[in-house]
Amino acid sequence: MAKIRKLSALALISALALSATGCAAGADGGQDSGGTLTYWSMWKEGEAQQKVLAAAIADFTAETGITVDVQWQGRDSVKKVVPTLNTNNVPDLIDSSFAKLAPVLATSGQARELTEAYASDVEGEKISDLIPDAYLADTDITREGEEVPWMLPYTLTSDAIWFNAATHPELESAPPKDWNAFLAELDTLKAANEVPLAIDGDVSGYNAYWYTAALVHITGPGAMKKIADDHSGKAWEGADAVKAAEAVQQLVDGGYFISGYNASKWPAQQQAWADNQAALLYNGTWIPTETASYAASDFQYSSFPFPTIDGDKQFSRADFIGFAVPVKAKNAENAQRFASFFLGKKYQDALGTDAKILPVRSDAATSPEVASVKKALEEADAFYVQNDGITLPGYAEKLLYPTIDQLVQGKLSAADFIAAMASGQADYWKQNS
């Protein structure tokens, strides 16, 4: 019996120890002395963006006395935040792209209105004045019925049609403005025995850029989101959606895409482009950084915006990356204080010049590689976001991406694509309503 008692005691002790560690973790996160904040970052240690943030954190602590407990989580940071949202142990501050934050934080009501952050000022300028109004007008970072956005962007990603200005100076001086001029340019390139367009066709997101951009440039931002909300799927048969599909089909039929684009693995084709084996690449603002290590010598990054299709309105993609504060954050005030602190000119300049991304402040410095994109953003009539802001569960991954893949890879004609989307969407809503 003594043995049994000993063993049961052992079991009990281990169980207690286990629960104690749980409690300890809880108590740790619960410190509410006003002097700390926990920040889970989407950047990884060693990245240029991380270095800028680390410097800002050091300055912030020196200035305010608030210690920042930062964890460099990497791109999956938001996925890791989700399970914590059901506990009382959430990070006070997180950052990621709008496309990742919106579905898990905003739609489920887990993001705080950043009232204090937007009302505060940095270096004498009010935060709300530093974010260009045009961005706020078009993007969904304020929830319905709320006054203040739930997200404070500090940088944004956009896209452009990239080329090497050293080999194609003519594209820099006279870029094609509208769709017909663009097709004519592709023909010219083809006639000169060049491959007009590179694309990594295995990355659905990249294929989807073409269709989304075409549709938005015909109907305007929000067009695709509206179509996706139609439970019958019939909205896909509308003239604009068809026209956008036909525009993409023109690219396939014209044979403008690099050979093998539908049977390669990223980054094969963008490498080919950076090696001057193709003239143009439609991709995001990260391309100069991402391809720098394998680009041909003397490669000069330049770009022009996606051409207009119907009318002369120029729309630019503006996907924010920024801070959000969960509703349950215990140090929400400190979190917002740091978020606005990071919009200081010094850090915005560093993001532009060191990390070579686009800072959200219009007065911040940018690197020469993305100067053409910044110009396009300044001249844009309106803005749209990735997938045109569709966050419906599984819609993009299970319906939109696979179908656009087939359109871009030439396996579906424009008409078949429309039919597939219409019936697929009807099925989708049958299952999800």
Added chain:
Amino acid sequence: MTQTAVIPDVSVGRGARRASRGRGNAIDTARKKLFVPFVGPALLFYSVLFVAPSVYAIWISFHKWPGSGPMEFVGIGNYVELFGDKLFLQSFSNTLLLLFVVGIAVFAVSFGLTLVLRDMAGRKIARSVIFFPHLVNAMIFGVLAGFVLNPGGLVNTLLGWAGVADPPAWLATENLFPLIMVMLTWITTGYYTTILMAGVDRIPPYYYEDCALAGANAFQRLRYVILPLTWDVFGTCAVLWTISSVKIFEIIWIFGGSTGQGIPPTRTWSTAVYTYVTAFSGESIPAYGMASASAILSLALVSVLVVLLRRVMKRDAIEF
């Protein structure tokens, strides 16, 4: 060795239990007393870390839930939706293809190799070489596939030298899943060869001598000696493969998913990939209820298959 050690132990246990019903003895009473302290902690940890989360997953699967905030009870709605979802059915059939087609290929090749390697010179080295692919992270194969099979990759370059002007589009969406199956067979074969060989090595040499004396040919030796004496090893391997094949994820993710750049094409999805994308795609509202339902169905599939397999493979253990 473990087998021979365990089998008599079990029979003693059975005998003792039967005996205790009659009169009970000191050893049995002591054994009974030790049951709780020995099994208790393991059971506790197992329940807390595995059973409870599984039960919770079943509970979640009856709800619509984006991962945080309120849960909306939908009953078996998620399961009904899953069976109406063409993509899920396709993922499910892909899982079955992996389980059966790759499984049969792996066992056929492993068994063949075992027979060849049994009395080959330098078989230890050969065994290590065959086992090697299993040690390598699936990530490497994903990256390697790009190098080897891209339009300008190694294979097409070689084919070009051989005069093939129009090589197949190896990495086209429709070719990816067959490629994954081939790759998986290659990766897994070494693992099962090693286990099967351990079983074959266990067979005492005098049985083979006996065969030689009796004039048995290679097939008869296989039929009357090797198969019966390695049957339990086969059974275990079949169960191991069933369990691991239903969970196959990373090779599909990396082979089609461009090494972390987005999601693999839907045609290559298995139920594990379907579950993951439904819960964690990162680009749309997570559907944890649906993902849990899909995971529970996979668990049910494994359970049913394992029980069936155990039934089919059941033989009396042969002691030797």
